[in-house]
Amino acid sequence: MQITHSPLSISIQGNKGSFHDLVSQKIFTNITELKERESFLEVFDDVTDGSVDFGVVAIENSIAGSLMENYDFLLSHHLHIVGEVYLRISHNLIAHPHVNIQDIKEVWSHPMAMKQCQEFLKKHPHMKAINKTDTAGSVKEVKTQNLQNTAAIASSYAAEIFDMQILEKSIETDKENYTRFFIISKTPVIPEDADKTSIVFSAANTPGSLASVLMSFHEADVNLSKIESRPVIGKKWSYNFYLDFSESLNSPQAKKALKAIEKHTNWYKILGSYRSGEYYYH
Amino acid sequence: MQITHSPLSISIQGNKGSFHDLVSQKIFTNITELKERESFLEVFDDVTDGSVDFGVVAIENSIAGSLMENYDFLLSHHLHIVGEVYLRISHNLIAHPHVNIQDIKEVWSHPMAMKQCQEFLKKHPHMKAINKTDTAGSVKEVKTQNLQNTAAIASSYAAEIFDMQILEKSIETDKENYTRFFIISKTPVIPEDADKTSIVFSAANTPGSLASVLMSFHEADVNLSKIESRPVIGKKWSYNFYLDFSESLNSPQAKKALKAIEKHTNWYKILGSYRSGEYYYH
Numbered sequence: 001m002q003i004t005h006s007p008l009s010i011s012i013q014g015n016k017g018s019f020h021d022l023v024s025q026k027i028f029t030n031i032t033e034l035k036e037r038e039s040f041l042e043v044f045d046d047v048t049d050g051s052v053d054f055g056v057v058a059i060e061n062s063i064a065g066s067l068m069e070n071y072d073f074l075l076s077h078h079l080h081i082v083g084e085v086y087l088r089i090s091h092n093l094i095a096h097p098h099v100n101i102q103d104i105k106e107v108w109s110h111p112m113a114m115k116q117c118q119e120f121l122k123k124h125p126h127m128k129a130i131n132k133t134d135t136a137g138s139v140k141e142v143k144t145q146n147l148q149n150t151a152a153i154a155s156s157y158a159a160e161i162f163d164m165q166i167l168e169k170s171i172e173t174d175k176e177n178y179t180r181f182f183i184i185s186k187t188p189v190i191p192e193d194a195d196k197t198s199i200v201f202s203a204a205n206t207p208g209s210l211a212s213v214l215m216s217f218h219e220a221d222v223n224l225s226k227i228e229s230r231p232v233i234g235k236k237w238s239y240n241f242y243l244d245f246s247e248s249l250n251s252p253q254a255k256k257a258l259k260a261i262e263k264h265t266n267w268y269k270i271l272g273s274y275r276s277g278e279y280y281y282h
Numbered sequence: 283m284q285i286t287h288s289p290l291s292i293s294i295q296g297n298k299g300s301f302h303d304l305v306s307q308k309i310f311t312n313i314t315e316l317k318e319r320e321s322f323l324e325v326f327d328d329v330t331d332g333s334v335d336f337g338v339v340a341i342e343n344s345i346a347g348s349l350m351e352n353y354d355f356l357l358s359h360h361l362h363i364v365g366e367v368y369l370r371i372s373h374n375l376i377a378h379p380h381v382n383i384q385d386i387k388e389v390w391s392h393p394m395a396m397k398q399c400q401e402f403l404k405k406h407p408h409m410k411a412i413n414k415t416d417t418a419g420s421v422k423e424v425k426t427q428n429l430q431n432t433a434a435i436a437s438s439y440a441a442e443i444f445d446m447q448i449l450e451k452s453i454e455t456d457k458e459n460y461t462r463f464f465i466i467s468k469t470p471v472i473p474e475d476a477d478k479t480s481i482v483f484s485a486a487n488t489p490g491s492l493a494s495v496l497m498s499f500h501e502a503d504v505n506l507s508k509i510e511s512r513p514v515i516g517k518k519w520s521y522n523f524y525l526d527f528s529e530s531l532n533s534p535q536a537k538k539a540l541k542a543i544e545k546h547t548n549w550y551k552i553l554g555s556y557r558s559g560e561y562y563y564h
Contacts, residue, residue: 004298025488033376038400039397039400060347061350062350062513063350063351064346064347064349064350064351065342065346065347065349065350065351065353066347067346067347068343068344068345068346068347069345069346069347070452089413110393111392111393111413111415115321118320118321130415131393131414131415132413133393133413148323207500207503207505208496208497208501210506210509211493211496211497211499211500214490214492214496215490215497217492217493218489218493219490220297221489223489224492224511225424225511225521226511227492227511228509228510228511229506229507229508229509229510231344231508240509241509257415261431
């Protein structure tokens, strides 16, 4: 997937050099404005009030699971998923050029990155791990404060844009670390090559309604690629279900299935129909 | 749920005063040994090698979603869920006794707690937020270093055990913040009052197999309370499904359903059968 659009403004959670920025750089050419936000809610608000063209938000990680907060924002905001990207998350030990790994006394990074590099840190007990808010932000701080005995853990992209040295590559414990990102937009575009759709629905309060919904997809020849229940807070035994299926919303199969699920759901909402995401390795 | 057992050793992720410790205190009476671990994997390993009686692990949060890492450990370790607890997560601004809120220049906590208190921190821009590894650990540090201008964000339980003052209660932005915890054991105990079972299965590689599995539960009169798909890494279009249902494993309905799903699954594994969890508010 590649989106060309001019001028092009994007809102991301995190800073320049972060994984969200990296995804934006892979997907969009010629970004004219990048809004670096502290929270996902601000990204959803930016897209909703039209102050940016697109938002980029992580939605699930192979180790940490789904970001339910962002699924909830997709339900509460009237936006559309227009694209999907998978990114292999790889961490690196980054320091000033000409620094040796023996000189490193402190390592700075986000606690999630620290956790994912636990084995490496155990093997290097002389490095004190100091938690910071951001991976790329740690690289920036080490650089601007000219710290020669401090390294940061971040993406190789962060090393590149801040012109710093990678002391050790791929120091994450679990190499099967992927994050899925959504590209969100205010405009309900369905790409011509869309082959995947995300919906959320409330199953009817009758026994077997969820099984009937899934059977409706099966009978319409539509394959499912994700299902996740989400308890409705404050309503015991009430659930919403987030579901992805492998057809464009415009396909006759999807139309047939969505018609059929009407009688087994209280409501459903289309979150977007898009081209299934490529895997990027950085 | 209350477990009495003597002597009683428990393994938790985090420190004394953490939410995992709080759950342990609610569930177990007379803990003789509490192992404070840095990672969930160490907790699973402690229970597996028999060095503790029980482990306590978070499994999902109403905002952050499921901890897929822990679901994977449940699949890879031969352990049993023997109990479930829901805890309302509430954060507090904690400092030394006699300190005023106006004196606070720095706030220490885990980044997840910081994120959940973002609105409070925005309203108090003179407080500099410093990320630390642990919520309760921050309270302990503020106390032992005798820092009069620093506060920590943590549970009221942490304030209590370290004998510190709560400057402001319930400063979390979203009050609907619940975490679900599992009690895990090496011994496959099914409590007599069990009314809930967790399983994981691999749906057969035939169209509609997932719908057929759910239909099997419906036909056996078994209600589902959670379903979550989990892509099998490295195997495209292959999924495991984590599912909870509202019956004891010993019930005739559960037996009927599990017999019926055999032909629609490649395999299934019982993760445990237990009493559905109480909600604790601290």
